[in-house]
Amino acid sequence: MDAALLDAFEANRPRLKRLAYRMLGSVSAAEDTVQDAWLRWDRAGAGVSDPAAWLVRATTRLCIDRLRAARAEREAYRGPWLPEPLIEPLTDDPLERAEEVSIGFLLALERLSPLERAVFLLHDVFDEDYAAVARALDRSEAAVRQLAGRAREHVQIARPRFAVDQARVTRLAQAFMAAAATADTGLLASLLCEDAIMVTDGGGKRKAALRVMVGRDDIIGLLEGLRWRQGVPVLESVEAVRINGYPGLLMRLDDGPSTYAFEPGEDGRIAAIYVVRNPDKLTHVAAGEGQRPHLT
Structure with missing residues (x-):
């Protein structure tokens, strides 16, 4: 193994993982994609004059291929789809800015085509200029600008526009779970925005709602129905963590x-x-705290 090639790759690995996670919405798939990029780099990197650009291009194209291959699987997914949660200890400084990994933002990216997603992330999130994005995707600069404009219209509305008090969100989360456990519908109503949504992703493998709950009353009705049908679940442990940039x-x-x-x-x-x-x-949660992967 060439030490110079390895050093160049490791210097870019954090950026590649962050890009792949935003493209794919999966920690495990992001890691696999970056590993695939390494295999390509190990074979072709010796003659590359700009390692960072080459690796971003390779990783982006691998992500696009994965998204296209997974299209049929995603269409057949049972119930609402959510990205694989990005979990960080709440006590640590966040490694990822919330507005760039929030679940609402990642779901907005899901509405884009793979090419639109790649262009938007490379230009608007990772600050690549249009010329560099065009080279990475083998498109004209004019085409890239058009793709970016379309993507921006869909995505910008999902990005937070206000400062978030992390301590307050933590208190809200804890109060919500306590109110849900005690069936305190009055408290639940006071904690939720009138047009709040609740999305549960069981993938057809664990019990979850098969549609998005929309509105305060819909969410409370779901919680009441679950409590009536299934009782209070046995809670073995609960841990305050940061999930996709926000307390959870x-x-x-x-x-x-x-x-x-x-x-x-x-x-x-x-x-x-x-x-x-x-x-x-x-799976990264089941593996335990010491084995939980981070996108760094």
């Missing part, structure tokens, strides 16, 4: 782990709750 909860229930991510609204209440229960998306 990692809960270990009798049937496995779940993550609850809370996004605040401008009025200081909860605007969105994202629950991941699909075990395929929680």
Whole structure:
């Protein structure tokens, strides 16, 4: 193994992982894609004059290929789809800016074509100029500008436009879970925005709602129905963590782990709750804290 090639790759690895996660919405797929980029780099990197540009181009194209190959699988997905949660200890300084990895933002990226997503991320998030993006994607600069414009219209509305009080969001999350456990519907109503949404992703492998809950009353109705049908789940442990940039909860229930991510609204209440229960998306949680991967 050429030491210079390895050093060049390792210097770019954090950026490649961040790019791949935003493209794919999966920590594990991002790591696999970066590993594939390394294999290509190991074979072709010796003659490359700009390693950073080459590696970004290779990683982006690998991500586009993965997205296109996964299209049929995504269309057949049972129930709402959520990205694999990016979990960081709440006590650490965040490695990722919330506005760039929030679940709402990643879901907005899902509405874009693979090429639109690549152009938007490379230019608007990773600050590549249009000429560099055009070279990376083998497109004209004019075409890249057009793709970026279309993508921006879909995505910008999903990016937070206000400062988030992390301590307040933590208190909201804890209050919500306590109110849900005690069936305190009055408190639940006071914590939720009127047009709040709740998305639960079980992937057809664990119990979850098969549609998005829209509105305060819809969410409360779901929680009441679950409590009536299933009772209170056995809670083995709960941990305050940062999920996709915002405070959230990692809960270990009798049937496995779940993550609850809370996004605040401008009025200081909860605007969105994202629950991941699909075990395929929680393998890094099941592995344990010491083995939990980070995008660095």
